[in-house]
Amino acid sequence: MRFSVLASGSTGNSIYVENDDHAFIVDAGLSGKKMEQLFTKVDRNMKQLSGIFVTHEHSDHIKGIGVLARKYNVPVYANAKTWQAMDGLVGDIPLEQRFEFEMDTVKHFGSLAVESFAVSHDAADPMFYSFHEDGRKLVVITDTGYVSDRMKGIIRGADSFVFESNHDVNMLQMGRYPWSIKRRILSDVGHVSNEDAAIAMSDVVFEKPTNIYLSHLSKDNNMKELARMSVTQTLQSCGIIVGEYLNLLDTDAEEPTKLVTV
Structure with missing residues (x-):
């Protein structure tokens, strides 16, 4: 895969x-x-x-x-x-x-199993996907206001995550957005912040080689360097040292990441 x-x-x-x-x-x-x-x-x-x-x-x-x-x-x-x-x-x-x-079903395409799961976002019936093949697991979760225990149970132990790290709370609060949009982003049906994403990550990664792609960064309320720093520091406070078995990688709005094997 x-x-x-x-x-x-x-x-x-x-x-x-x-x-x-x-x-x-x-x-x-x-x-x-x-x-x-x-x-x-x-x-x-x-x-x-x-x-x-x-x-x-x-x-x-x-x-x-x-x-x-x-x-x-x-x-x-x-x-x-x-x-x-x-x-x-x-x-x-x-x-x-x-x-x-x-939602909450699995479809099989030959040896590839695709699992859907619910998230908390202000859409009609939002869901994301986990891909499974030969004991390997890729999780995509990029639009959710929070990561519930149920979501954590589904995504736990993946080998690679495409994980939302949408905003820095201070940048958002001090930024140009009207309060109605700020409130929506910060709500349980909005987007997770760098720190909240890292706390969720700490609950779902296993002690094995794991790649996390920090994704869906806000153009106005986040930066790649800030997201990496915030997630790294929060993970460290949770007892996880980035670089030991867990790697953080950037994504981009214009350029694809390298095609890699899970």
């Missing part, structure tokens, strides 16, 4: 996951043209896609889904409420390409 975080941030999100037989993306929150460019950068072709898994209907996650589905005849998977919420936002997707993937 291999993956690349194609893009992650306030302006658009997409993650590529493949094994020897299938290739998927989680969300397509950029234009079709930009998605094609990102695929080229990881030496892959859209024609290889086996499907698109949708997390929720916010534009930074679905902007390119309709275009890609129609152009490349790609199956799209989402739960019923998300399909309903996407109606009118992604254009017409043929019925034969529309598949329901309900």
Whole structure:
């Protein structure tokens, strides 16, 4: 199983996951043209896609889904409420390409198992995904106001995480956003801060080689260096030293991460 975080941030999100037989993306929150460019950068072709898994209907996650589905005849998977919420936002997707993937279920694609799980975000029925193959596990969790014990039980022990580290609380509080947006981001259906993300990480990592990709960083209320520093310090306060068995890696809104094996 291999993956690349194609893009992650306030302006658009997409993650590529493949094994020897299938290739998927989680969300397509950029234009079709930009998605094609990102695929080229990881030496892959859209024609290889086996499907698109949708997390929720916010534009930074679905902007390119309709275009890609129609152009490349790609199956799209989402739960019923998300399909309903996407109606009118992604254009017409043929019925034969529309598949329901309900929350808290597992779908098998050959040797690859894909598990959906609920998160706490202000969307119709938001959910994220855990990928399993040959005893290896990749977790994607990038939009949630908090990480519940139930979520932790599902994602615990992954070999690689694409984990939200959205904002620095002080930057957000002192920033230009109106209070209504600040309150939404800080709420239980908003986004997790650097510190809260790190506390959740401390509860789900095992003492084995683990990579955590800090993702969905706010363009206005976070910085890569600040996110790494805050997460590192908070993990250290929880007894986890970054660099021993746990590695923190950056993601970017414009450039994909290197395609790596889980």
